[in-house]
Amino acid sequence: MRIFDPHIHMTSRTTDDYERMYDAGVRALVEPAFWLGQPRTNVGSFTDYFDALIGWERFRAAQFGIAHHCTIALNPKEANDPRCAGVLDVLPRYLAKDGVVAVGEIGFDSMTAEEEKAFVRQLELAVEFELPAMVHTPHRDKEGGTRRTLELVEASGLAPHRVVVDHLNEMTVGQVAESGCWMGFSIYPDTKMDEHRMVRILEERGLDRVLVNSAADWGRSDPLKTASTGQAMLAAGFSEDDVDRVLWRNPLEFFGQSGRLLLDEPGEDPGTVPGGPPTFEGNSILRGGR
Amino acid sequence: MSSVVLLARPGELRAVLGAGRADALDALVAGVVADPGTLCRVFPTAARRTARGDLPGGGRIEDAVRVELVAAAASVLSPDALVQDLGLLYHHGDADERRAVLLGLSALDDTDVDGSSILLDALRTNDIRLVTAAMGRHARTLGLHDWRHGVLKCLFVGAPLDQVADLAERADDELGAMVRRYVVERQAAGRTVPDDARLVLRLTDPTSSRKG
Numbered sequence: 021m022r023i024f025d026p027h028i029h030m031t032s033r034t035t036d037d038y039e040r041m042y043d044a045g046v047r048a049l050v051e052p053a054f055w056l057g058q059p060r061t062n063v064g065s066f067t068d069y070f071d072a073l074i075g076w077e078r079f080r081a082a083q084f085g086i087a088h089h090c091t092i093a094l095n096p097k098e099a100n101d102p103r104c105a106g107v108l109d110v111l112p113r114y115l116a117k118d119g120v121v122a123v124g125e126i127g128f129d130s131m132t133a134e135e136e137k138a139f140v141r142q143l144e145l146a147v148e149f150e151l152p153a154m155v156h157t158p159h160r161d162k163e164g165g166t167r168r169t170l171e172l173v174e175a176s177g178l179a180p181h182r183v184v185v186d187h188l189n190e191m192t193v194g195q196v197a198e199s200g201c202w203m204g205f206s207i208y209p210d211t212k213m214d215e216h217r218m219v220r221i222l223e224e225r226g227l228d229r230v231l232v233n234s235a236a237d238w239g240r241s242d243p244l245k246t247a248s249t250g251q252a253m254l255a256a257g258f259s260e261d262d263v264d265r266v267l268w269r270n271p272l273e274f275f276g277q278s279g280r281l282l283l284d285e286p287g288e289d290p291g292t293v294p295g296g297p298p299t300f301e302g303n304s305i306l307r308g309g310r
Numbered sequence: 311m312s313s314v315v316l317l318a319r320p321g322e323l324r325a326v327l328g329a330g331r332a333d334a335l336d337a338l339v340a341g342v343v344a345d346p347g348t349l350c351r352v353f354p355t356a357a358r359r360t361a362r363g364d365l366p367g368g369g370r371i372e373d374a375v376r377v378e379l380v381a382a383a384a385s386v387l388s389p390d391a392l393v394q395d396l397g398l399l400y401h402h403g404d405a406d407e408r409r410a411v412l413l414g415l416s417a418l419d420d421t422d423v424d425g426s427s428i429l430l431d432a433l434r435t436n437d438i439r440l441v442t443a444a445m446g447r448h449a450r451t452l453g454l455h456d457w458r459h460g461v462l463k464c465l466f467v468g469a470p471l472d473q474v475a476d477l478a479e480r481a482d483d484e485l486g487a488m489v490r491r492y493v494v495e496r497q498a499a500g501r502t503v504p505d506d507a508r509l510v511l512r513l514t515d516p517t518s519s520r521k522g
Contacts (some may be wrong), residue, residue, distance in 0.1 A: 048312055074404035074405065075404055075405040075408070075437070076405075076435070076436075078404070078405055078439065079405055079437045079438075079439070100468065115352075116354040116355060117354050117404045117407075118354070118357055118358060118362075118404065119404065279358060280358070282362075
């Protein structure tokens with residue numbers, strides 16, 4: 021099983037996780053820029069974080085045989101703090117980088133005017149930089165937030181097939197499916213979605229435009245939820261090719277629209293290299309002690 | 311400028327790129343020569359507009375492309391202006407761009423260019439690719455103290471010492487003493503001693519032939 025986790029916050033995870041992910045088949049991932057738990061109070065905190073996403077974290081992942089990509093944005097929660105508004109001005113610098121495969125996470129948290137302003141501006145940036153957009157749907161009033169999200173996406177001129185609306189559930193998947201946007205599902209131990217509910221949605225709606233992610237971060241979460249969803253699909257009668265489509269080819273297709281993926285040979289099965297390849301993208305990979 | 315040693319000969323790089331992408335590289339280089347202010351805009355996009363991947367003779371295509379862009383800027387900027395622009399490129403760059411700035415400094419080999427502060431930043435990281443690139447020819451701008459610590463850092467993070475410029479010439483007794491202490495510490499912990507550490511000990515052992 022080869023896995024491309026389209027949404028995971030590796031900054032908050034350990035090297036043990038990278039090892040377990042590699043062993044489970046994860047060969048590529050996208051780390052969306054988001055809230056760190058502790059609110060930031062100035063632009064510099066963001067640029068240091070963005071620099072880590074396009075520098076240190078990319079190197080760290082490569083050491084474990086995993087291609088690291090990211091999305092860059094001012095997240096909705098922190099868009100409410102006027103001290104962070106200047107982040108919008110530094111985004112173009114980052115949106116020009118290789119390996120930055122979308123603008124995100126953008127969207128709504130508490131449905132404020134400030135959130136909507138940052139959301140609209142960043143949809144404009146996605147158009148300008150010819151990048152897809154990753155949209156976070158709120159924890160509270162998810163249905164209302166999703167509805168307003170889709171209205172703003174439509175007004176932006178960004179093609180629906182270049183937008184993933186994430187953290188969906190049974191209540192919100194319908195309107196996103198109708199919009200033509202991609203549907204993102206976060207599989208969590210307690211909240212959001214679980215593997216079996218995910219399988220039921222796949223059975224009902226098919227595999228088109230579906231991204232399954234672990235969204236693992238600093239909270240209770242599990243970076244192997246992508247793999248366990250693959251197992252649940254197989255147990256429910258889906259084929260290995262179906263699993264490959266959902267867990268590898270779909271994220272490759274969506275983020276491939278950016279033209280910024282850092283996979284030298286996308287589509288090649290990297291699972292055939294036992295114990296981690298000696299080189300990856302031409303760079304030495306060191307697993308463990310030096 | 312005394313000399314420029316590019317990562318790949320211009321003709322060979324263009325042969326690897328193929329006609330269309332070679333033309334794109336020529337256009338990027340011409341644009342930077344005409345207006346070096348464009349360097350910061352084209353540097354992040356250079357790999358996408360040309361190619362990424364391995365060079366047949368070793369190294370990476372995108373590194374060779376970006377080093378040509380640095381050389382193009384160096385051909386029209388004063389040394390001070392060049393260092394200022396390269397500092398911005400480095401500090402605003404992703405890891406690939408930072409590595410290319412470091413490689414570019416060593417490619418220039420211009421004694422009027424002092425990018426040592428950029429090298430020192432790279433040597434504070436634990437990114438092996440940056441540490442390695444920082445210890446190329448431009449590391450001659452580092453004072454002995456910083457250079458020795460650069461060599462020791464290479465041993466710590468596993469950056470290969472055959473990529474360190476002027477190692478045999480600059481290795482001195484103090485570096486030998488630092489590496490001996492490093493070896494003792496490794497042995498006390500029951501860990502293996504890297505071959506590169508033994509190389510430094512040989513180079514700094516007064517009883518052995520330094521160049522042997």
